[in-house]
Amino acid sequence: MSFSLAEVPSQKGKIAIITGANAGLGFENTLRFLQEDIKVIMACRSAEKAHTARAKLLAVVPNADLEFLQLDLSDLASVRKFAQVYRSKYSKLDYLVNNAGIMVPPYSKTVDGFESQMAANYFGHFLLVSLLLDLMPDTPESRVVSLSSMGHRQGQKRIFFEDLQWEKRYSSSEAYQQSKLACLMFANELDHRFKKAGKKILSVAAHPGATSDTDLVRHIPKLLYFFIKHLVMPVISHRVSSGVQPQLMAALSPSAQGGDYYGPQKFNEMKGPPGLAMKLPYSEDEVMMQKLWDISVKLTGADYGELA
């Protein structure tokens, strides 16, 4: 299974929300969407960063239809406000790319009492999707794209239901791995629910392998960061222009199927052209997916309507 933007039909009239559009993969995803004539809503937490990024994007694609709306995924009230503002301006949504994420920060809890990585990477997106889903046309061209990671197959390889917010002990890397596993389980469970409800809209997941030129490593200690950046990444990673391909494939490939998971195909999925990626069996465990969904509904207050 391969993918090239050349196979994508005209996207005129399509509208997308990309979370974390101001940096890294979100920025690159936004650029590629604009080049395909898709209107993009940059869902970012920092207005200043979003405006700087918007100016850079417009310098490359001058006639682009590009708007910033404020969204802090680590605050459920902000997620609700974002959805409210979006709905007051638009009556349709074709692509929702749940791209934003943080990795290995020091321990902190959000205003809602969530561990920060679970909040920004997972719970915020879980609520966001529920608030916008009814605006998405029921066709296979409408996509909810969730960003996971090779990391979902590492560490404890499970959801810590007994201590979901890491209150008893905190491992920043295990918390990241868990949050990315949760993103993939969400994509799988959403796909199941779409199919069960007879919906045609697709839930597709992707991971970018090891993508070097993004800001994701900002919380890694400086010495370790220097080592990784100069000795490890040049060997194992690819550039963001390549790293973005799996999520573009998830959003735009005419042959994508609901429940697919795309990632780079070389070096144990660390780099290379996009294709089907490996899923941890746990991510498709129906009992665990259901359990995570139910807890997420309870903790975020999300209402999935006919998918509930």
Ligand SMILES: NC(=O)c1ccc[n+]([C@@H]2O[C@H](COP(=O)([O-])OP(=O)(O)OC[C@H]3O[C@@H](n4cnc5c(N)ncnc54)[C@H](OP(=O)(O)O)[C@@H]3O)[C@@H](O)[C@H]2O)c1
């Ligand atoms: N790079 C990789 O090798 C790699 C590997 C596997 C998976 N991923 C996944 O790919 C996605 C993008 O990562 P990246 O490498 O592009 O990282 P990045 O350059 O750090 O970009 C992350 C984006 O998410 C935004 N963000 C973080 N917390 C947010 C919040 N609470 N509300 C709204 N936006 C928030 C950031 O905004 P600010 O600029 O304001 O912080 C930034 O725009 C993430 O989901 C990550 O887990 C990346």
